[in-house]
């Protein structure tokens with residue numbers, strides 16, 4: 001994985017979680033009390049800055065100093081309050097507070113705070129499906145690819161004439177950003193420090209939900225591109241939802257099967273399909289026109305488009321490809337047709353350290369499953385999913 005685990009486990013994670021939760025709770029409370037309005041349907045962050053949680057996650061020393069500063073500020077607040085109540089100790093306590101304010105090595109605000117936007121704490125709607133990915137990919141093609149290129153590389157003739165080169169949108173970039181801040185930049189554009197517009201805003205052309213679809217599609221596109229270039233995904237992706245039917249004829253969707261391991265197979269009528277396996281619940285996606293029999297199946301061009309994009313290939317090349325989804329709904333492994341048995345080499349994202357030493361008994365699929373279970377996907381305090 002390119003990004004690695006940005007936060008140390010244990011205490012740092014707790015402190016980061018508290019800082020993040022404190023800000024999210026603050027914006028919800030201000031909204032509930034009517035002190036801040038809604039923007040794009042969610043509470044608006046009313047300040048020009050926020051705590052740079054992502055910087056603190058990378059700098060253990062600074063994070064420790066921030067934690068001690070919070071403790072010192074609490075002590076000061078308690079001393080001032082007690083001083084106000086107990087007049088006998090007032091001057092001693094207030095003097096001690098002033099001394100502590102002066103003597104404590106407070107961290108510089110330019111390190112701890114960073115610029116924010118009104119949508120900094122907003123999140124994409126939790127549910128996403130193959131139709132929203134398809135919609136996002138089409139919007140990207142229509143509104144963004146002239147500068148950013150179909151593959152997100154930013155290498156286009158138009159880009160060469162811009163004041164700033166567009167960044168490569170695959171890789172870890174989009175995962176390092178808060179989605180609420182990416183949302184803002186896409187809608188309102190970007191400017192250099194001297195105020196020159198570097199990217200035009202698209203708020204007039206796109207609705208809020210269009211913009212979230214675009215962000216989701218960018219991550220899917222970026223995952224596929226990075227898989228093509230590097231052989232791994234920059235960050236795990238939740239399986240985009242789609243509907244299928246089983247023997248009883250009733251419609252189900254991938255998210256209804258949370259809690260089971262799922263294998264999604266894109267049918268290839270010319271290839272012998274791997275047998276169904278009791279360790280995985282199988283859904284077969286039929287390519288239009290080719291009907292293969294299976295217990296549970298779907299005919300969905302939107303699924304074909306979304307999953308081909310995740311695999312970094314054209315929809316026409318997807319037949320015969322299989323994906324494995326873990327019990328929590330994350331896509332964990334991919335096999336191209338004709339690559340033999342499953343093994344750990346099919347994993348799309350791995351933890352950076354191998355210290356867990358998964359036992360090598362059983363067949364390839366057993367080992368793959370054990371590895372997935374040993375490295376569950378966790379989402380960091382500011383939204384980056386990673387195997388841990």
Ligand code: HEC
Pocket residue numbers: 140143144145146147148162164165166167169177182185186190191192198199200202214
């Ligand atoms: C006119 C060319 C142009 C168009 C059209 C354009 N972009 Fe950009 N985009 C840029 C440039 C240039 C940058 C880098 C700007 C900077 O760093 O100041 C950028 C940066 C970005 C970034 C990175 C933001 C960050 O956090 O660093 C994202 C994401 C992005 N664009 C998405 C989009 C999407 C989505 C669309 C379509 C709705 C789009 N862009 C349309 C030129 C363009």
